[in-house]
Amino acid sequence: MKIQKIPEASIMRLSVYSRHLAHLDQMGIVTTSSGEIAEGVGVSSAQVRKDLAYFGEFGTRGVGYNVKDLHHHILKILGLNNEWPIILIGAGNLGTALCLYRGFNERGFRIAGVFDNDIKKQGQMVGEITILPMEKLEQVIEEYEVKMGIVAVPSSFAQEIVNLMVKYGIKAIFNFAPRALSVPDDVELRNVDLAVNLEVLTFKLSI
């Protein structure tokens, strides 16, 4: 769709802007500016305008931006104008927490299924969702037309699980296992390593 290369950091900031706009909207504020948004989220106003410029012109010179309109535009850009069914693999501590985590639900992500290899866990409930065996993966992905999945399994199983997900049609994977994973070119992969984040902090404290 877009020819110009859009920095991933811009996308992440758009997501942050959208939260700020929701907040402004809740407070009944109708108009805002790149400077106000910038201050609110901790970036430069030029950055805000540049991030938006990748996608169009959403403001009025001399006036600013309409809060509701801009919010709506950004949600549309991010593909958040409708809900996303997701699957979650791994019902350990992290998996269970992610399943119960409100932050995903608030942004329109709906958990279509939670899966675990462990027979003892299968059939148990996490909140209102039943933990399913991996054998049900294909069925759930097809039934709910799931395109995204979260991997919260031990590192040693991660690649195997990802292969299965890809096989059954998952196109975007959010991985918490601290292991380099390989996926086909048409599958998006995003890794967050929680311990690495703490280690950046220990480095800074050690300087």
Place this chain on the structure above:
Amino acid sequence: MKIQKIPEASIMRLSVYSRHLAHLDQMGIVTTSSGEIAEGVGVSSAQVRKDLAYFGEFGTRGVGYNVKDLHHHILKILGLNNEWPIILIGAGNLGTALCLYRGFNERGFRIAGVFDNDIKKQGQMVGEITILPMEKLEQVIEEYEVKMGIVAVPSSFAQEIVNLMVKYGIKAIFNFAPRALSVPDDVELRNVDLAVNLEVLTFKLSI
């Protein structure tokens, strides 16, 4: 200590290299090269050498790197040569999961205390740790000489909690609340917004 500016991305990669080196070591491999590490973790070999060059010369030209030595050097650079006591604020779903999460423990992070405002939670156990009231925060930080803390509370409380942590001497904060927080210059702050990561994926799927 260092005059040259070191990219934060380099620090994060060092952490990833150290995991790979631990893996090589476990397999009994004695010597490695920038090329091997690069392939193992998915970056370029020039990148590996550059990241290491910020901190010294750890290899032998024509030969490569000693796995154990390099591993040890990187852990030292990251400040991981001894354990770090940490506190965790918020014993909700996410907080509980982080408390039980093995990944932190494996890398030498020890939870010195878990805190929650909710009277019903206080006294309950998370694994082997008792949830404490916020009133105990100062005492625990002092007793265990804690410098790092994780924030896993609702966004609306995050700034207030962070202020308390800073007041009692915390110098590095890992924040999961999706809200811009302000801390003094001598306090390191790191944010990870889980929903933002999913939203980068929805964006890519929507293109």
Place this chain on the structure above:
DNA sequence: TAGATTGTTAATCGATTAACAATC
């Protein structure tokens, strides 16, 4: 010596910022 791999420099690439014309 020939082959291999490091450490480092210079070139390239990409992202952020400053500045300003456009325009409400």
Place this chain on the structure above:
DNA sequence: TAGATTGTTAATCGATTAACAATC
């Protein structure tokens, strides 16, 4: 019109990569 703020261009900054001398 005067003041304000956008959208966009050009300048700056910083990180990655390519290339190669050093050297085992």
